[in-house]
Every structure is written in C-alpha cells, then in structure tokens.
Amino acid sequence: DGGITQSPKYLFRKEGQNVTLSCEQNLNHDAMYWYRQDPGQGLRLIYYSQIVNDFQKGDIAEGYSVSREKKESFPLTVTSAQKNPTAFYLCASSIARSQLGNTIYFGEGSWLTVV
C-alpha cells in the first residue's frame, strides 16, 4: 500500500543526545515536510524539501537538521541544541510545489520524550 512510514513510534532521548526520526514515502511525491505538534497547539513547520538534495528551514528549524539524499526519504535529527524536544513529530508529503492545491499526506507520527 502507498503511504508514509514514520519510525520509531516512540523514542526517548537523554540529555545531550542526538536522535534521528525516520520518514519514508512510496507515493512518488517530490515535496516532504516535518512538523512538530505540542499539546493544544497547531502544527509548526520545522523543515521542508521540494526536491532531492535541497531543503529549506521552516518556522522552528533551530536545533533540528534534515537530509534529502533520496526522493523517498527525509530523516529528521533532533540535536542536543534543541532545548525542548518533547513533542509529537509528523512527517508529510505532497506532489511538487508547482502544482498548487495538492493534498498533503501525513504519516502516523513519532512521539519523542526527553528523559
């Protein structure tokens, strides 16, 4: 089945550690995104990528890094510089940006907790 797969579902991070969240899609979408969701808050954009080997900062990129070496994959690294990383992280994808008005598809999310 086509879709977006995020792993792991639950992740615990110790202070000072970097952790990486995986996101894979088999929808042949050009654009991919990472959002962060905090309780009672709307989704906030961390990073997005429109094509392979290119990505742009979103509204809250500090303390995060990404790569886009393959069309299907867009991993997110939460670095030790991110002081408040506990949140629900959502990966999403859509058809190329030039085609305005396309539906965006989301993965099932990953919960990250600092211990």
Next chain:
Amino acid sequence: KQEVTQIPAALSVPEGENLVLNCSFTDSAIYNLQWFRQDPGKGLTSLLLIQSSQREQTSGRLNASLDKSSGRSTLYIAASQPGDSATYLCAVPPQGGSEKLVFGKGTKLTVNP
C-alpha cells in the same frame, strides 16, 4: 502573517446531530484550504481540499464551504456518529508558498452515543 483560528476549541454533541465547525483566516489571498481529521496520537488525514476558485466541496456526510472575502470556512457534518469523534484542523497555504501550510489549533469533537 497568516493566522488561522478555529472556534470552538471543543464541541460535544449527541449522536445524530448536524454540526458546523468554523475556521477563519486573516489573509484572504489563499490558494486553497484543507480540512483534516486527527485521531488521538495519530497523524492527520485529509478530508477535503477546496481550491480558491471553489465555494464548497462535499464528501459523503461532510461538506466544506469557503468564503475568501470574509476569510472563513465551515465544515458541516451531517448526522454525526460516535466514529466522527476526533480533532478537526483546517490549514491554508500563505501566498507565494504552498508548502508552508498554516494550521489552526483544531476543534476537538466528541459525539456521544
């Protein structure tokens, strides 16, 4: 800067009732508006996408309308069921960047049997 507001934050209704969820946005220069459903601890599922040239879209018991001039959209759910219980979010892309969706905080709907 585009801002999206959803009121109310929570809504509880008895099964079978028709209901309306509201979404307002500050910048009317939008390409489209999307409505999503989110179950607890899950990702978002797209329900309806309304292009800026459209006034409404329908899917089953759901009907979404868009009034760009007033900066408003509504999601109408007919004959609500307990399975409709979820958080409903709306999102709009700001002018010049369809990839940067701006989300509302959502309306948490509970349909009581």
